[in-house]
Amino acid sequence: MRPLKKETVPSGAPAGRAERAADRRQAIIEAAFETFIEQGFAATRLDDVAKRAGVAKGTIYLHFKDKQALFEELVRSAIVPLASRLMAPPPATGSIRAVLENFAGNFVREVTTTRRGALVRLVIAEGPRFPAIADFYYREVVSRGMAGMRALIELGIARGEIRESGLKDFPQIVVAPAMVAVIWQGLFGQFAPLDAVAMLRVHLDLIFGERRAA
Template sequence: MTMRDPKPAQRGGPAKQRRRTASPQAEAKPRRRKSGAAAEPDASGDGAQAPSRRAAKSAQRRAAIVAAGLQEFVARGYTATRLDDVARRAGVAKGTIYLYFKDKEALFQELIRSALVPVVTRIAPQPGEGQSARALFEQFVQTFVREIVETERADVLRLVLAEGARFPALAEFHYREVVLRALGAIEQLIRYGIARGEIHHTVLAKFPQLVAAPALMAVIWQGLFSKHAPLDAAEMLRAHLDIIFDQRGTT
């Protein structure tokens, strides 16, 4: 009977196997990050705030461009204004402007949209229960003088009046975004006054431009003639309301 050779012992023996087995201390030892490797994301949440900071910075840059555009348009007029000058005044590169506005016309439209449209939407108060139409028109006058006549918004209006005929697209944009809204609000107040019996000239509902005309005159006068003949726009507009409401003026 042939005897089989005993199973050969594993190479290295038990002692060598023990040397190959990692010790618990070695497994617990943290691995060192290679030099230049990217750090792991911070779980503190600071990274989540970065987009909001970038958005705020972008909004500030956009506002600076719009403000610089207003100053340049007022100083030079629409035709002579160059985006190079706007960029220089805003403290940005010219290419930065194109990140927000495709051209000069788009920048001017933003001036109209940001400077005038918000005022128009709140300039005509909504009638309250039992509130007189005269009181509502008084609020209209106060808001118009405070928010437009006495601010840089009047410069935007004067720019449209001066440049609109040569740039029909700008005039059309202003008409759609500002004029239609303003006349619609004025007509609503006129009809409210007629319904209450406070306004007897019903033709004013057909031609709200007659009510708005002195407000536009105040803007033009302040820009052209105020140095020669100062105008109290609020007093003039209240006198106009006396005529509309068939009331004797108190001034």
């Protein structure tokens, strides 16, 4: 029998084109991130994003149907994975307070003092004018975060760590200082720096009771 001939992949194969397309898509998302933060949703033009990304405007439409779709993908890539990680399922054992302290530290490190915080502030500022943005952000981020926080609170109540059972109906109370930190950082951080981690720990003292020294 003749030996089988080894198949070769010609240069410029579909895999290479797919990689280049993925690179262009990522460049567009990165350019959109910077442009939305600098100019806001209303003032951002796809021409500006294209120029920053180094692509033709028409290239954007190969990946996203409009500015709204581009913004939604930006939230999916920058915020949704982080929110899912921060709001992991409640632990089978261990302190709920420790989980929330870890959440607070990660939130400050990865949201409050980063570009993600600027993106959250953009949603807060322009969401009322663009309800589709607010609706999308609520469905993809807020509703999931609230469900995860409610699960933690209910577990804390069941374990006797949290005495106020009504807190489960208002998980917003637990995350409120995190949002205050995001807003404060953007508006007043340069004038009056805020120790967001310390503030969140004091907030947890109000919920769980002051931590006793060992």
